[in-house]
Amino acid sequence: MKIHKYDTVIVGAGGAGMRAAIEATKRSRTAVLTKLYPTRSHTGAAQGGMAAALANVEEDNWEWHTFDTIKGGDYLVDQDAAEILAKEAIDAVLDLEKMGLPFNRTPDGTIDQRRFGGHSRNHGEAPVRRSCYAADRTGHMILQTLYQNCVKEGVEFFNEFYVLDQLITEVDGVKKSAGVVAYELATGEIHVFQAKAVIYASGGTGKFFKVTSNAHTLTGDGQAACYRRGLPLEDMEFFQFHPTGIWRMGILLTEGARGEGGILRNKDGERFMEKYAPVMKDLASRDVVSRSIYTEIREGRGCGPEGDHVYLDLTHLPPEQLDAKLPDITEFARTYLGIEPYTDPIPIQPTAHYAMGGIPTNVQGEVLADNTTVVPGLYAAGEVACVSVHGANRLGTNSLLDINVFGKRAGIAAAEYSATADYVELPENPASFVQEQVERLRNSTGSERVSVLRKELQETMDANVMVFRTEQTIKTAVEKIAELRERYQNVSVQDKGKRFNTDLLEAIELGNLLDLAEVMAVSALARKESRGGHYREDYPNRDDVNFMRHTMAYREVADDGKDSIRLDYKPVVQTRYQPMERKY
Amino acid sequence: MATPTMDKVAADDAAAASHLITVTFRIRRFNPEVSAEATWEDFQLEIDPKERVLDGLHKIKWELDGSLTFRRSCAHGICGSDAMRINGKNRLACKTLIKDINPAKPITVEPIKGLTVLKDLVVDMEPFFQAYRDVMPFLVTTGNEPTRERLQSAEDRERFDDTTKCILCAACTSSCPVFWNDGQYFGPAAIVNAHRFIFDSRDEAGEQRLEILNDKDGVWRCRTTFNCTDACPRGIEVTKAIQEVKRALITRRY
Numbered sequence: 041m042k043i044h045k046y047d048t049v050i051v052g053a054g055g056a057g058m059r060a061a062i063e064a065t066k067r068s069r070t071a072v073l074t075k076l077y078p079t080r081s082h083t084g085a086a087q088g089g090m091a092a093a094l095a096n097v098e099e100d101n102w103e104w105h106t107f108d109t110i111k112g113g114d115y116l117v118d119q120d121a122a123e124i125l126a127k128e129a130i131d132a133v134l135d136l137e138k139m140g141l142p143f144n145r146t147p148d149g150t151i152d153q154r155r156f157g158g159h160s161r162n163h164g165e166a167p168v169r170r171s172c173y174a175a176d177r178t179g180h181m182i183l184q185t186l187y188q189n190c191v192k193e194g195v196e197f198f199n200e201f202y203v204l205d206q207l208i209t210e211v212d213g214v215k216k217s218a219g220v221v222a223y224e225l226a227t228g229e230i231h232v233f234q235a236k237a238v239i240y241a242s243g244g245t246g247k248f249f250k251v252t253s254n255a256h257t258l259t260g261d262g263q264a265a266c267y268r269r270g271l272p273l274e275d276m277e278f279f280q281f282h283p284t285g286i287w288r289m290g291i292l293l294t295e296g297a298r299g300e301g302g303i304l305r306n307k308d309g310e311r312f313m314e315k316y317a318p319v320m321k322d323l324a325s326r327d328v329v330s331r332s333i334y335t336e337i338r339e340g341r342g343c344g345p346e347g348d349h350v351y352l353d354l355t356h357l358p359p360e361q362l363d364a365k366l367p368d369i370t371e372f373a374r375t376y377l378g379i380e381p382y383t384d385p386i387p388i389q390p391t392a393h394y395a396m397g398g399i400p401t402n403v404q405g406e407v408l409a410d411n412t413t414v415v416p417g418l419y420a421a422g423e424v425a426c427v428s429v430h431g432a433n434r435l436g437t438n439s440l441l442d443i444n445v446f447g448k449r450a451g452i453a454a455a456e457y458s459a460t461a462d463y464v465e466l467p468e469n470p471a472s473f474v475q476e477q478v479e480r481l482r483n484s485t486g487s488e489r490v491s492v493l494r495k496e497l498q499e500t501m502d503a504n505v506m507v508f509r510t511e512q513t514i515k516t517a518v519e520k521i522a523e524l525r526e527r528y529q530n531v532s533v534q535d536k537g538k539r540f541n542t543d544l545l546e547a548i549e550l551g552n553l554l555d556l557a558e559v560m561a562v563s564a565l566a567r568k569e570s571r572g573g574h575y576r577e578d579y580p581n582r583d584d585v586n587f588m589r590h591t592m593a594y595r596e597v598a599d600d601g602k603d604s605i606r607l608d609y610k611p612v613v614q615t616r617y618q619p620m621e622r623k624y
Numbered sequence: 625m626a627t628p629t630m631d632k633v634a635a636d637d638a639a640a641a642s643h644l645i646t647v648t649f650r651i652r653r654f655n656p657e658v659s660a661e662a663t664w665e666d667f668q669l670e671i672d673p674k675e676r677v678l679d680g681l682h683k684i685k686w687e688l689d690g691s692l693t694f695r696r697s698c699a700h701g702i703c704g705s706d707a708m709r710i711n712g713k714n715r716l717a718c719k720t721l722i723k724d725i726n727p728a729k730p731i732t733v734e735p736i737k738g739l740t741v742l743k744d745l746v747v748d749m750e751p752f753f754q755a756y757r758d759v760m761p762f763l764v765t766t767g768n769e770p771t772r773e774r775l776q777s778a779e780d781r782e783r784f785d786d787t788t789k790c791i792l793c794a795a796c797t798s799s800c801p802v803f804w805n806d807g808q809y810f811g812p813a814a815i816v817n818a819h820r821f822i823f824d825s826r827d828e829a830g831e832q833r834l835e836i837l838n839d840k841d842g843v844w845r846c847r848t849t850f851n852c853t854d855a856c857p858r859g860i861e862v863t864k865a866i867q868e869v870k871r872a873l874i875t876r877r878y
């Protein structure tokens with residue numbers, strides 16, 4: 041075991057982690073621990089764009105953007121945070137441009153902008169062009185640009201280091217962050233990083249679903265590490281299902297495709313979104329479009345022999361436009377489906393895409409231990425966190441924005457904190473949890489296999505807690521997850537070695553997914569209403585009287601070592617906008 | 625509107641009612657914890673030919689041999705984790721469909737060449753990233769920052785579009801015979817990333833980057849074999865980019 045000491049440690053090198061690192065490195069001795077090489081992070085997969093009311097191509101302002109974000113989130117958004125997001129968006133985009141990001145340009149040479157779902161002029165009047173983009177590679181360009189600037193600033197990376205535990209020490213009755221424990225993939229060695237400030241920027245957790253746009257590595261490690269140490273998780277029942285994933289594979293086809301004029305059609309060729317969202321049509325918010333697609337499918341208007349998908353039709357768009365604006369997604373259709381998007385519509389289905397919930401933070405990125413108390417020295421930003429700027433449903437292009445705005449904020453706040461704070465003493469045997477976990481898995485002779493359990497988990501999640509949920513389906517999922525967690529105790533790995541043991545790490549990642557899936561299902565069961573991405577067929581309406589509040593889930597451990605979930609709630613911050621019915 | 629195209633797709637869907645085939649994966653295995661020697665190992669699996677080579681590797685890892693080791697993340701050709709030699713050619717396992725590489729014969733899978741193999745298909749990427757870092761892969765500007773964005777015409781933006789697509793997978797560099805013989809050579813990927821900035825109208829460090837690449841291990845080592853262009857999973861015209869850098873060195877115009 042090795043011990044390292046840094047002022048600031050950042051967990052994750054995606055957009056949020058690297059944006060934080062650029063700030064933190066300038067101000068404090070910083071280490072970035074990342075399980076992937078930075079440029080492999082899933083921010084690179086983002087396609088469509090990043091929202092900011094630059095007003096480069098038509099009238100726009102940050103107040104409209106704030107309103108759209110709040111309405112898009114079905115009023116579960118903390119309005120003070122949404123206002124910060126929309127206001128700071130403009131500088132966030134300009135910062136990236138100055139760092140070198142090659143945005144698409146207008147004829148005037150300014151940053152070009154395009155339409156995206158849920159973004160409107162003047163509080164819902166008509167779609168507005170607010171998404172700043174680089175073809176359909178915006179995330180790739182953000183990730184590359186941030187990495188380039190990390191190279192420039194000399195950011196120190198520990199690549200292929202998996203953070204597996206959060207260290208917390210109680211000082212005078214206050215829980216403080218003392219550091220993290222990481223596992224080095226290349227050697228199997230365990231490292232303790234003592235740090236004055238820790239920032240989680242470890243991304244999402246979509247891999248508990250089968251059909252998902254998320255990478256194999258998005259397994260919620262950061263959320264799970266904090267949750268296991270008694271910290272709450274907020275709004276985990278809210279998961280976004282993006283309308284246009286490639287049928288069966290889940291690979292994303294950006295909403296920018298509809299922003300450019302693409303149309304969803306059922307088996308009769310009907311543009312069905314006109315029925316469900318007369319104004320915004322195909323560009324209504326994602327939860328609305330995903331439910332509409334499944335309604336079409338359920339009512340027998342789905343496409344294909346099994347009627348289990350619909351089409352994204354781009355055939356009426358000029359090939360030059362597709363080549364210039366959507367080169368990557370059209371190539372995905374060619375590579376993975378053998379379809380030519382110039383002439384043939386693309387089979388799609390909703391795909392599990394984005395975790396609105398996560399580690400609760402305030403607008404400085406400080407992690408909360410309950411509804412109000414901050415954990416000194418602990419920060420989170422990006423998809424791992426819940427500020428909450430996305431509420432019950434995130435608007436497209438608001439996450440690339442979130443990682444930049446709150447990544448920067450967390451980086452500055454953490455470094456400023458570590459400039460004056462003292463190190464917190466490490467707990468006794470700081471590495472013991474990880475050591476035991478690794479040893480147990482390596483030595484286990486149990487008969488259960490990781491891949492089997494993971495597949496069963498993904499199948500139950502897809503079947504029971506996806507776009508449509510009921511008390512019964514969620515209960516089925518809760519029971520299944522409990523069974524899988526039980527069987528997980530009996531899991532073993534074949535690779536017993538130390539070197540690049542990805543077999544072992546997949547087992548650990550599965551443990552995280554199981555814990556988080558349970559939190560999601562239990563939180564969803566208790567929310568007896570429909571709001572944003574959480575749709576209960578048995579409670580089809582939003583219920584502001586009882587549920588205009590954030591869920592806070594805590595892990596409780598009984599004397600016999602058995603754990604359970606305790607749910608609590610936190611009020612939503614409302615400033616200017618009163619909840620209204622959401623219509624698109 | 626039952627358009628002809630929709631009918632056609634429906635017919636294709638029906639035909640696609642998937643049928644599995646038996647495929648042999650012949651994989652180069654190496655684990656220094658077990659043996660100092662690398663060996664070939666065959667695995668047979670039933671798989672839908674429309675699946676990716678990566679799906680085949682996962683099937684082996686998840687069902688047959690958990691110790692098989694490779695890197696991967698996004699599974700759709702964006703993150704650059706899984707460049708490997710498949711049937712003797714550098715490709716991304718997640719972007720190569722089994723049906724496209726003659727599954728009637730064993731499919732050979734080896735690590736990319738020219739970088740030290742650490743375990744199975746995992747190689748040491750550090751020298752590759754070091755070469756990248758050495759070409760100053762970041763925008764350099766002088767003078768006062770503008771308050772708004774820097775302006776750039778659509779044509780100027782287009783000038784370096786191709787080389788912005790790089791995902792640093794190393795498929796190009798590890799397909800280059802010059803790089804195999806001499807690991808000191810910067811390699812195509814580093815030059816591509818230098819190109820991305822040299823031809824960006826906003827950048828002011830073109831001269832410095834050109835000097836770095838004028839080095840004995842720089843662009844002049846390129847023998848224009850086009851392996852790199854063939855290998856690039858992003859369709860970047862790598863050789864052309866290298867030629868443009870060479871020309872810029874001669875003319876000092878870019």
Ligand SMILES: Cc1cc2nc3c(=O)[nH]c(=O)nc-3n(C[C@H](O)[C@H](O)[C@H](O)COP(=O)(O)OP(=O)(O)OC[C@H]3O[C@@H](n4cnc5c(N)ncnc54)[C@H](O)[C@@H]3O)c2cc1C
Pocket residue numbers: 051052053054055056057073074075076077078081082083084085086087088089090091178179201202203204241242243244253254255261262292294393394421422423424436437438439440441443
């Ligand atoms: C296909 C796709 C398209 C999208 N398109 C858009 C879009 O157009 N606009 C938009 O606004 N949003 C989009 N999103 C959402 C957005 O891209 C993501 O929410 C965002 O990029 C997440 O960034 P992040 O920095 O939080 O996490 P990530 O980029 O996922 O990075 C996570 C980092 O954490 C590290 N990590 C994870 N676990 C550990 C661990 N245990 N130890 C150490 N390190 C760890 C990883 O190595 C990685 O570096 C899209 C998402 C997807 C999947």
Ligand code: FES
Pocket residue numbers: 695696697698699700701702703704705706707716717718719
């Ligand atoms: S797994 Fe990301 S490029 Fe293949």
